[in-house]
Amino acid sequence: MEKITYQYSEEFAQKMDDSDPLKGFRSKFFFPKVNGQEAVYFCGNSLGLQPKSVQSYIQKELDNWANLAVDGHFIGEDAWYHIRKKSKPALAEIVGAHEHEVVAMNNLSSNLHFLMVSFYRPTKERFKIITEAGAFPSDMYMLESQVKFHGLDPDETIIELAPRAGEYTLRTEDILKTIENQKHDLALVMMAGLQYYTGQVFDMEAISRAAHQSGALVGFDLAHAAGNAPLQLHDWEVDFATWCSYKYLNSGPGNISGIFVHEKHAESPDLPRFAGWWGHDEGERFRMEKGFKPMYGADGWQLANSNVIALAAHQASLDIFEEVGMARLRKKSELLTGYLEFLIGQISGETGILEIITPKNPKERGCQLSLLIHKGGKSVFDEFYKNGVVGDWRHPNVIRIAPTPLYNSFLDIYRFAKILEQSLQKFA
Structure with a gap:
């Protein structure tokens, strides 16, 4: 440059x-106003601004609901039954993935828990988790509760990486050295992609490579990275990731999250997960039969049907991202x-x-x-x-x-x- x-x-x-x-x-x-004047808004890391197009996107779905009611699931250009697919191209570009590796669903904390069901499978030999010290509280609570769910002690299971004395950010070599030192009992590396407090972007490619070489899996919380930092999750062979849409993705307070699951796991239909009917084989979903058969890719981790109003607000911003390009x-x-x-x-x-x-x-x-x-x-x-x-x-x-x-x-x-x-x- x-x-x-x-x-x-x-x-x-x-x-x-x-x-x-x-x-x-x-x-x-x-733009919001402070004391009657347009603000200098530098808080997109907490809540992105509202696109002016959001109202029309939501209104379109409200009109469909009013005019079509239940038939809105199957009638129209953006029939609700398939509406999750509309966001996939933009999400795939933003996080560096194939479209079948991403899907918008739930919220970030819920998705972390659901993904951990699949990707944190502790054994007697491999049970430890590496994360960054001072992680966002939701991540800390999630990891602690997941570890306890498996009957383990968080103090003995979770390894927190802290900067060296007198420094504020982590050195990549220290992260990789810790992974190497724990390679015999390490089950998972699960940390932020971008540290919320310091603003540090971690070398996710190097971390993923080191984790896999050590026999562990790797996942990232991309709340502060998605729509902000360059991401190539597929090429980096990250196992899983999730993010929120209300920060740099400008989709409204508390709005819908998204997940990434690498396509190598799409060929593992028996991978444990908490299943729901929207993750079941789309062609057989309405047979209402027992026996969960997951859809290919990230879609197979869905649980409930899509939140149409939330996706409408999300799409208003994603369409702008597609126009601009990362x-x-x-x-x-x-x-x-x-x-x-x-x-x-x-x-x-x-x-x-x-x-x-x-x-x-x-x-x-x-x-x-x-x-x-x-x-x-x-x-x-x-x-x-x-x-x-x-x-x-x-x-x-x-x-x-x-x-x-x-x-x-x-x-x-x-x-x-x-x-x-x-x-x-x-x-x-």
Whole structure:
């Protein structure tokens, strides 16, 4: 990618926006207001903005429900019986998969549990799980309860990888070394693809390779990676993954999740799973007979029929992703995040008040930068908000800022920098 010489000026930010090939997509989203002014919204890592098309997508399904009622399952271009298929092309591109390896269903925590039923099969010899220390609470609770479900002690079973003393992020060599050291009793590596607190993107390809060489399986929680970081789950031979759709995938609060199951497991119909009728052979589903026969691929992990309204909101965003393409989004993301990093450095200088704990290497991060505030803390964050910046505070002293390439601009980052400068002068 062409190297850009960044400048701390409104003119430079405007020039970058004028030459941005994706600038038109900003107008496809609603922006919240703070004190009557359009916010600088850098919180897509928690909840993505609403596409303006969502209302019409949902209304279409409401009209089908009103006009067709139960016949909506089988009549029309997007008959509900098959509606899950519509999201597959976009999801496959976003996570780097074949269409039969992905499906939108349930929510993230539910999917983690259901996938663990299949892919965490502890034995007397192999029972340990490797994850990152400080994982998102839902992942920690899920792993603890899954281990207890098998009658095991979490303290003896779950190995938590922590950064070295004085460091904030994990070194890939330390992850791989731990996998090697545990190769005789390791059953599963299950961790985030992108660490929610630090913003670190893990080397999922290397981790998957090492896990398989050690005789273990590997899965990833991609809540903060899907729609943000480059993913090639099929080529990396990841066994399973799941993600939510309400962060970078902009599909609405608490909306539907998605799963990936590598096609090598599609040839294992006897793989244990908690079955439901929507995962049963589609051609025989309405025979209402005993004997579960899973559909090929990720579809075979479905349980209940599709949430049509949720999928409609999801599709509104996915159609935008298909129009833009992940390659173009990633190119802009690196420029935006690089500009944010540059301006933070210009403002904080040698003061030591601000410290970016997200990796500097673009390959090891998405669009999120996590700022460690050594002085001023929550007061600085609160001052941000009063002046129109919507970011994210994480206890005890980290602010997460995520310039999302689909709808954020270089002028957004410049405005943030000016507000940051004023806030630090006032409280730090």
